[in-house]
Amino acid sequence: YDVDKDFQPLAMVLRTPFFVAVAADSPYQRVEDIVEAAKARPEGVTYGSWFVGSPGHIGALQLQALSGSTMRHVPYRDFGQLYAAVSTREVDWALGSIASAGGFERGGKLRFLAVAAPARDPLYPQVPATAESARLRGFEVSAWAGLFAARATPVALGERIATDIRAAMALPVVQERYRTFGYEAPRLDPAQFTQLIRQETEAWRGVI
Numbered sequence: 273y274d275v276d277k278d279f280q281p282l283a284m285v286l287r288t289p290f291f292v293a294v295a296a297d298s299p300y301q302r303v304e305d306i307v308e309a310a311k312a313r314p315e316g317v318t319y320g321s322w323f324v325g326s327p328g329h330i331g332a333l334q335l336q337a338l339s340g341s342t343m344r345h346v347p348y349r350d351f352g353q354l355y356a357a358v359s360t361r362e363v364d365w366a367l368g369s370i371a372s373a374g375g376f377e378r379g380g381k382l383r384f385l386a387v388a389a390p391a392r393d394p395l396y397p398q399v400p401a402t403a404e405s406a407r408l409r410g411f412e413v414s415a416w417a418g419l420f421a422a423r424a425t426p427v428a429l430g431e432r433i434a435t436d437i438r439a440a441m442a443l444p445v446v447q448e449r450y451r452t453f454g455y456e457a458p459r460l461d462p463a464q465f466t467q468l469i470r471q472e473t474e475a476w477r478g479v480i
Contacts, residue, residue: 275469275473276469276470276473277423278422278423279420279421279422279423280420280422280423280425280427280430280462281418281462281465281466281469282419282420282421282430282433282434282437282462282465283418283419283433283434283438283441283462283465284416284417284418284458284465284468285417285418285419285437285441286416286417286450286455286456286457287414287415287416287455287456287457287458288369288370288371288414288415288416288453288454288455288456289369289387289388289389289393289412289413289414289454290327290328290331290368290369290387290388290389290413290414290415291368291369291370291373291377291384291385291386291387291388291393291396292306292365292367292384292385292386292387293355293358293365293366293367293368293376293377293382293383293384293385294306294358294364294365294382294383294385295358295359295360295361295381295382295383296359296380296381296382296383297361298361298364298383300364300365300385301385302385302386303335303385303386303405303408303411304405304407304408306365306385307335307339307341307407309364310336310339310341310342310343311339311340311341314341314342315342315343316344317341317343317344317364317365318343318344318345318346318363318364318365319332319343319344319345319346319364319365319366320345320346320347320348320354320357320362320365321346321347321348321354321366321367322348322349322350322351322354322372323347323348324345324347326347327367327413327414327415328354328366328367329345330476330479330480331367331388331413332345332367333479334411334413335388335408335411337479338410338411339407339408346362346363351368351372351373354366354368355368355372355373355376355381355382356376358376358382359381359382365385367388367413368382369415369454370393370395370396370453371453371454371455374454384396384399385399386400386402386408387399387400387401387402388401388402388411388412388413388414389401389402389403389412389413389414390403390412391403393454395454416458418465419433419437421433430462431462434461434462438459441457441459442459
């Protein structure tokens with residue numbers, strides 16, 4: 273299938289930013305420390321992800337492209353195995369969301385060095401955003417989920433479904449549940465969602 277030709281984007285239902293996570297006793301105190309170590313020892317710094325092609329994998333590729341560094345990728349079977357490996361320094365770092373890595377951070381096994389985003393996360397106001405660093409500006413990694421219809425779906429029907437989705441997402445019970453996971457709920461109409469997908473497709477195509 274072709275995402276652009278075969279599907280009609282209706283609504284983004286969640287977006288979650290990713291944090292740069294290291295072991296609680298890691299010597300790295302800043303993301304810049306990881307980059308400097310990687311430049312000094314190409315392939316000597318390792319990062320993990322939950323599978324090849326995951327946001328954790330290509331997000332790290334973006335950091336390497338931006339910084340001119342080279343690191344070694346170590347894929348794991350799942351989130352639990354990955355963050356356990358980071359906590360024991362089997363690998364040096366990984367990207368993780370609040371939902372996937374937050375439990376390890378709250379348990380004192382991981383530290384978040386930065387959130388790869390334009391602004392700090394409300395649940396972790398003490399953790400700097402990469403946009404605050406001149407060297408890391410542009411290093412932004414997030415994952416989102418959305419709802420789509422077949423391209424042949426009548427536009428009026430698609431817009432009606434999209435409106436209903438946005439109304440459901442605005443319910444206080446949904447908003448509160450999202451906050452517990454650190455999820456964002458962008459209010460994008462179908463045209464805005466379509467444009468975002470095209471922009472991100474082009475941006476990630478260059479990294480990949």
